[in-house]
Amino acid sequence: MSALTVLEAVREAMREEMQRDPTVFVLGEDVGRRGGVFLATQGFIDEFGEDRVIDTPLAEAAIAGVAVGAAMRGMRPIAEIQFGDFMFPVFNQIIGEAARIRYGTRGNVSVPLVVRSPYGGHVRGGLFHSQSPEAYFAHTPGLKVVTPATPYDAKGLLKAAIRANDPVIVLEHKRTYRSVRGEVPDEDYIVPIGVADIKREGDAATIVTYGLTLHYSLQAAEKMAQDGVEVEVIDLRTLKPLDRDTVLSSVRKTNRVLIVHEDNISLGVGAEVSAIIAEYAFDSLDAPIMRVAGPDIPAMPFAPTLEAAYMPTAEKIESALRQLLEY
C-alpha cells in the first residue's frame, strides 16, 4: 500500500497501463514535455517516447477526433482535455460520433478510448476553470462516465476505463488532485465501472453524491454523528451506467435521501437519480427526495465571496440534512 494523492494515483494508473499495453498512448495539450499542466503525465515522455506521449496542437476537436480514429483501428488512446471547461469542442466527436459508432456499425467497429479531464471548482477557477460538464456525457447512450473522488477510486477506475472497449469519460475533480490523499494498493487492481461505493454506513438518511461533494458530504455526516445521527454516504463513482441497486437498497434502509452535486441543479445527474428513486423506491420514502447542488447560474464566479455563494459546502449539506430529517 502507498499513500497517494488523487493526482499521483491518476499518474500511476496511466503509467502502469502504458507499461502493460503498447497500444495505450496519451495525447493532449502540454502532456509531453511539460508532463501536463497538472503534471498528470510527468516523466512519461522520457519513459515512453514522444510517439506515445503526444503534444497536440491547441485543438480539442482534433484531439478527440484523432483519438476516435486511432481507437477504431485498435489503439487505446487517452485523450487529455486540459480543463473540463474545454470539453465543448469535443462534443461533436465524442457525443456525436464516438458514442454511436458501435451501434451504427452493428458492433463491427468499436471505440476503446478514454477522454480524461480535470473538472470542478472551489479552486478560484472562475467561469472557465470550474465547470462540471458530466451531465452532457452522462445523458448519452454509448458513453460511460466516471467521477472518482479518492486516490483508490481514481487509480482503479482509470485503469478500468483504459481497459474498457467502450468510450469512457473520466472526470477528475481538480480540487482533489493534491488535497485528497489515501491508501492505494501497490499491486494491480481495478475498480469496476458501474459500481457505486458506500463510503460511510448509516441508517438515518442516505446521501447520494460524487466528486468533491463526496468529501463535503462526509464532513456533514461527521457533524451529524455528533448528535447521534448516522447518515449513509454513497459515492456514485460512475455516473453512467448508474448503480441503481446500491442506491435503492440504501433508500429502502434509511427512507430519506439527499442528493448532492456541484453541477447546476436543473437536469443534472441528481435529477436522474431522483427520478429512479421515485419510480423504484416510492414506498420506502418518508420524505421528499431533496437535492443540494450548484445553482442555475453559468458556473462559479472568481471572487471568493461569489464562489462561496455558488458552492455546495458541508454547512449547506448539513442544513439540508436537518431539514430532511425533520420532515
Place this chain on the structure above:
Amino acid sequence: MAQTSISFPNGLTAEDLLDIYSTMVLVRALDERIWAMNRQGKAAIVASSQGHEAAQLASVWALRQHAKDYFCFTYYRDLAVTVSQGLTPTETLKGFLAKDGEPLSGARQFPQHGAMLDRRVINISNVVGTHVPHAVGWALAVKLCGEESVVAAYMGDGATSQGEVHEAMNFASVHKLPIVFIVENNKYAISVPLHRQMNIGQISDRAAGYGMRGVTVDGTDVIASYSACADAIEHAVAGGGPSLVEVDVERYLPHTSDDDDTVYRDPAEVDEARKRDPLVKLRTLLVGEGLLSDERDMELRDVARAEVDSATDAAEAAPFPSDYDVFDYVYE
C-alpha cells in the same frame, strides 16, 4: 491490345482503363436504379455519385497500385468507391431499401453509412466532416504501429469549411501522417455555391497553409485523377506526409432525392455540367483509341443492367431487419 496514343501514368494500363470503365458502367446503372426506386417510393433517401465516378474510381485504382495497404474514409456521395471496394449490387440496394443483410450498419443507418472493415471502408456519420479527424487518427495508429498503409479521406467542397477538417489537416501535417485528403469539389454544398463557401479559387490553395502538398485536377478525367492520386499516395508511402488532392467534378443532379435544385440552380448551368459526364468522357476516349468497340460497350451495359435487375429483385424480396436486437450494440 491496340496501340494507343494515351500517355499512361506509371501503374495505369489500358486494361485498367477498361476495368474502370466497366465498373463505372455498373455504378452508373446502380445509381440510376436507386433514383428510380426513390421516385417509386421504395428508397427513402438517395444520394449518388453521378459526375464524380472518374475521380472516385481513379483514386481506388491508385491506392491498390501504389500502396501496400490502404483504408478509405468515405462520405455520403462515394457510391463508386464503396462499390469498387466490394459492396455488391445487392448489398448496395439493400442499403437503399433498408433491408436485412445490409452489411455496413444492418440498416441502422442511412444507405452507404456504417463500416465494412474487410473491404476497407468506414463511413460512419453523415454529419459533414466529422470523419476527417477519424481518418487522421487511423493514419496516426498506422504510423504508431509501424505499418505500411495509406489512408484516403474523401470529402466534398462544403466539408472543407468545417473547423474540424482544418484541425485534422493541420494535425496530419504536423505529424507527417500517411494520408491523402481527396476533395471532390462539385462547386455546391446542397444549394450553397463555392463563392459563398470560400474566398479562394481552388481548395488546393489551402494545402500550403497546412504545410502540405496540394494539387487540383480535372476530376472527370480518369487519367489526370489517377496521376494526382498516385503521386500523393507515393508521397505518403515514402514518409512525406499528407497531400490535398482536389478533383474538380460536377454535380448535375440535386444534392439528394430530398433536394429540389430548380430552386437555386440555373438549368443552363446544369446542362453545361452534364457535358463533363465522366462516363461519356471515358467511353469517348476508349472508343476513340480503339480500346472499346461499340459491341463490347453494349455488352458491358447489358451485363450491368442484368446485374442491377437481379440485385433489385433480391433486395426487394429481402425482409426488413427484425427488431430483435435493436437495443443491442450500445456497449460491448
